[in-house]
Amino acid sequence: MNGSSGSYKAELQAKVQALEAFFVDGAGLAASFVALPPTEVFESPPEHFRMKAEFGIWNHDGGPSYAMSSGKSQIVVDRYPMGSRVMCDTLMPAVLEAIRAEELLRAHLFQVNFHTTLRGGSIVSLLYHTPYDRGSRRERNRIQAENRLAEAPTLEGDTKGPLTDDWEAAAVRLQAAIAIGDPAGASIVGRIHGMARVVGHDWVEEELEVVGVPKRLRYRQLGGFFCQPNAAVCQHMLAWARAVCLADAAEIGTVVEASREDDLLELYCGNGNFAVALAPCFRRVLATELVKALVDTAKLNAEYNDATNVAFARVSAEELAQAMQGTRVFERMKHISLEEYRLNTVLVDPPRAGLGPEVCALLAQFPRIVYISCNPETLRVDFEMLRETHGIQRMAAFDQFPYTDHVEMGVLLVRRAT
Numbered sequence: 001m002n003g004s005s006g007s008y009k010a011e012l013q014a015k016v017q018a019l020e021a022f023f024v025d026g027a028g029l030a031a032s033f034v035a036l037p038p039t040e041v042f043e044s045p046p047e048h049f050r051m052k053a054e055f056g057i058w059n060h061d062g063g064p065s066y067a068m069s070s071g072k073s074q075i076v077v078d079r080y081p082m083g084s085r086v087m088c089d090t091l092m093p094a095v096l097e098a099i100r101a102e103e104l105l106r107a108h109l110f111q112v113n114f115h116t117t118l119r120g121g122s123i124v125s126l127l128y129h130t131p132y133d134r135g136s137r138r139e140r141n142r143i144q145a146e147n148r149l150a151e152a153p154t155l156e157g158d159t160k161g162p163l164t165d166d167w168e169a170a171a172v173r174l175q176a177a178i179a180i181g182d183p184a185g186a187s188i189v190g191r192i193h194g195m196a197r198v199v200g201h202d203w204v205e206e207e208l209e210v211v212g213v214p215k216r217l218r219y220r221q222l223g224g225f226f227c228q229p230n231a232a233v234c235q236h237m238l239a240w241a242r243a244v245c246l247a248d249a250a251e252i253g254t255v256v257e258a259s260r261e262d263d264l265l266e267l268y269c270g271n272g273n274f275a276v277a278l279a280p281c282f283r284r285v286l287a288t289e290l291v292k293a294l295v296d297t298a299k300l301n302a303e304y305n306d307a308t309n310v311a312f313a314r315v316s317a318e319e320l321a322q323a324m325q326g327t328r329v330f331e332r333m334k335h336i337s338l339e340e341y342r343l344n345t346v347l348v349d350p351p352r353a354g355l356g357p358e359v360c361a362l363l364a365q366f367p368r369i370v371y372i373s374c375n376p377e378t379l380r381v382d383f384e385m386l387r388e389t390h391g392i393q394r395m396a397a398f399d400q401f402p403y404t405d406h407v408e409m410g411v412l413l414v415r416r417a418t
């Protein structure tokens with residue numbers, strides 16, 4: 001990356017062209033793709049766009065350094081201008097200085113993860129190899145539940161094992177050093193095998209400005225769980241999804257003060273990122289997600305933003321399909337009366353693996369599908385199923401990952417009249 005905005009734009013243009021060609025020229029797919037709508041392209045800032053990044057720790061003669069893998073080799077990273085400003089200018093130098101100075105922080109450390117925000121406030125996660133017997137499963141569970149390692153067991157004779165009380169004291173010193181450069185501060189989290197010792201919180205709070213939303217949206221984001229990595233582009237994604245949902249509201253419901261009179265179903269809702277931003281556009285929203293910690297965070301985020309018309313359920317997309325077909329009943333959905341919803345729009349934002357046949361069959365029943373995809377290959381496979389009933393009406397490329405081949409897509413699929 002050379003950081004010049006000219007080269008950024010040229011790279012993005014090439015990426016979008018490749019994406020369009022991929023959809024039009026795909027083997028056996030050309031016939032229904034030739035009439036693609038023009039791609040709406042949403043740029044990233046050319047620098048300091050990544051809110052989250054992970055670095056390996058490479059120990060060499062000059063002391064530990066940050067490293068990233070490139071093919072089979074490791075590249076030392078001295079400066080990382082793709083990382084957010086606070087990550088690049090404050091956190092990375094402070095953490096490196098601390099781990100060079102403090103054996104307690106350095107011993108068995110193999111990775112450092114940064115999670116930052118536009119609002120201010122960060123998490124620095126230090127990941128350690130386990131140098132000791134972790135004890136019985138029951139004991140591990142107890143420790144995990146407390147989210148602390150009050151008396152972390154150490155290797156016999158090794159008084160410097162990770163995550164001891166002495167480690168915590170060193171983490172507190174690191175936290176204080178970071179606060180000198182960044183008054184919003186950082187939490188320091190030591191992690192070993194799913195267990196964590198936390199100095200501060202294992203979460204951050206973000207605020208996003210979304211076109212059409214009068215107040216900034218406030219989100220809690222959990223350390224170690226999914227959230228959109230490029231906050232500036234995430235703001236575009238949320239604004240686009242709102243515009244797409246409202247654009248032809250009159251076709252299905254009646255537009256009342258820029259909101260629909262029908263309801264939204266969301267699958268793969270994560271921490272409520274889309275649900276919260278889309279709630280004012282709909283009468284009601286039913287949002288579902290597999291991971292309990294994310295569902296709990298999504299509920300909190302709905303509260304933060306007065307999104308009182310959103311209900312959440314912890315079910316997988318496949319389970320929801322079964323519930324909607326009436327083939328299974330879930331205790332986890334007992335607070336939801338599906339028959340009370342007027343669901344005409346469904347929004348999906350699946351992981352890289354895409355939707356699969358069971359979920360596509362559910363989606364095919366909806367007049368409108370908003371499909372956010374981090375993997376154009378699986379989007380195309382899913383569309384092979386959905387093309388029987390739906391055509392692509394809008395298509396967007398969100399440049400979440402500048403200077404890589406990856407691109408996030410948004411597609412509005414509308415059911416063809418029969």
Ligand SMILES: C[S@@+](CC[C@H](N)C(=O)[O-])C[C@H]1O[C@@H](n2cnc3c(N)ncnc32)[C@H](O)[C@@H]1O
Pocket residue numbers: 226227228267268269270271272273274288289290291294315316317318349350351374
């Ligand atoms: C790409 S993330 C999108 C999250 C959210 N839309 C956002 O913008 O932050 C995909 C989400 O799907 C969830 N997930 C993965 N497999 C799932 C499944 N089979 N059913 C429901 N949710 C699933 C993950 O836990 C993750 O939160």
